[in-house]
Amino acid sequence: MEFKTLTITGIGLGVITIIVSLFFFGQQIFYFLIGIGVVITSLPFIIDLINESRIQAEKEDMFLEFTRNLVESVKAGTPISKSIVNIRSKPYGVLSSHVHKLANQIIMGIPLSNALQTFSKDINNKSVSRALTLIGQAEKAGGDIGEILESVAGAVSMSDKLKKERKSAISTLVVQGYIIFFVFMIIILVMQFKILPMVAGIGNLGSEGIEGIGIGGEGVNPIEFSNAFLYLLLVQGLFSGLTIGQLAEGNIKSGVKHSFALMLSAFLISSGANLFL
Numbered sequence: 001m002e003f004k005t006l007t008i009t010g011i012g013l014g015v016i017t018i019i020v021s022l023f024f025f026g027q028q029i030f031y032f033l034i035g036i037g038v039v040i041t042s043l044p045f046i047i048d049l050i051n052e053s054r055i056q057a058e059k060e061d062m063f064l065e066f067t068r069n070l071v072e073s074v075k076a077g078t079p080i081s082k083s084i085v086n087i088r089s090k091p092y093g094v095l096s097s098h099v100h101k102l103a104n105q106i107i108m109g110i111p112l113s114n115a116l117q118t119f120s121k122d123i124n125n126k127s128v129s130r131a132l133t134l135i136g137q138a139e140k141a142g143g144d145i146g147e148i149l150e151s152v153a154g155a156v157s158m159s160d161k162l163k164k165e166r167k168s169a170i171s172t173l174v175v176q177g178y179i180i181f182f183v184f185m186i187i188i189l190v191m192q193f194k195i196l197p198m199v200a201g202i203g204n205l206g207s208e209g210i211e212g213i214g215i216g217g218e219g220v221n222p223i224e225f226s227n228a229f230l231y232l233l234l235v236q237g238l239f240s241g242l243t244i245g246q247l248a249e250g251n252i253k254s255g256v257k258h259s260f261a262l263m264l265s266a267f268l269i270s271s272g273a274n275l276f277l
Contacts, residue, residue, distance in 0.1 A: 007044040007045070007048075009044075010040055010041055010042075010043050010044040011041050011044075013040045013041075014037045014038065014039075014040040014041030014042075015037070015041070016037075017033055017036050017037035017040055018033070018034060018037035018038075020033060021033030021034045021037060031227065031230070031271060031274075032271040032272075032274075035267045035271055039264055039267070042260070046256070046257060046260045049253075049256055049257060050257050053249075053254060053257075055094055056125055058093055058094050059094055059095060059123055059125050059128060060125060060127055060128065060156075060160060061093075061160070062092045062093045062094060062095040063095060063123070063125075063127075063128045063131070063156065064153065064156050064157055064160060065092060066087070066092055066095060066099060067131065067149065067152060067153040067156060068153055069087045069090060070083055070084065070087060070149055070153075071149045071150050071153050073086055073087060074149055075150075080112065080135075080149070081106050081112050084099075084102060084103050084106055085103045085106055085107060087099075088100050088102075088103035095123070098119060098122050098123055101118075101119070101122065102115055102116070102118075102119045105118065112136070113136045113140060116132050116135060116136040117132075117136065119132060120132040120133070127156065127159060131152050131155070131156050134148070134152050135148070135149065135152055166250075167248060167249070170247050170248050171248070173244075173247055173248075174244050174247070174248050174258075177240055177243065177244045177247075177258075178244075178262070180240075181236065181237060181240050181262055181266075182265075184233075184236060185233055185265075185266055185269065185270070188229050188232065188233060188270075189229075189269070189270065189273055191229075192226060192229050192273075193273065226270075226274045229270065230266070230267070230270045230271065230274075233263075233266035233267075233270055234263050234266055234267065236262075236266070237259060237262030237263040237265070237266045238259045238262075238263055239259075240258075240259070240262055241255050241256070241257075241258035241259025241260065241261065241262045241263070242255035242256070242258070242259055243255065244258040245257070245258050245259075
């Protein structure tokens, strides 16, 4: 409900901003207001994406804790079904409600394999789903379930450790990606506000048929150049962010927040510079 309200509010404010911008059509502030409207409209979805990434990471951490507690209980001689019921009252953050549901299903007499499948669907996390599939198959096959659970917990722990090590190792590249983008943006702004006016001045003093930086006496509108530079920065920000997300977290979807941050920075700085300089 809270996200729905935030989304409706964001879309409403964004549409209002875009409508207001229409009164300034043809002026430089028109593009600035259009961009602000788009940012306001998309912001709730970006916040939801960031929140979803945080929740998925917390699910993996809490599932590791749940698995460790389950291993301890099973190692003590308690059957796995009874162990799940016994540890359901422990705090597992975002997994607490799912663990309670799993325990309640077991109490009601639902087979453990079926309950684990429901548990996996409710959590909706690839790493957790793989581990739960292994636990369910191990319970069906029999054998030393304690050893199997311990192996699963070790695999989940190793996967989590590798992800954190990768993120730490790649953090320098992420910072470098941001630095490279901002250096590129500074170069573009210097070209737009320093170099191009100098070239235009030289063109005005040049031979017949050259006026400004246009050819054949037809000058080029400075707004066209400023828009072209802005589009260039936005495209660069989009793909730089997606690349950073792929490198840092292993999937392009995670790069959307980086793309949003870079594109927002490019838009605010470039549009602000065009408006005031």
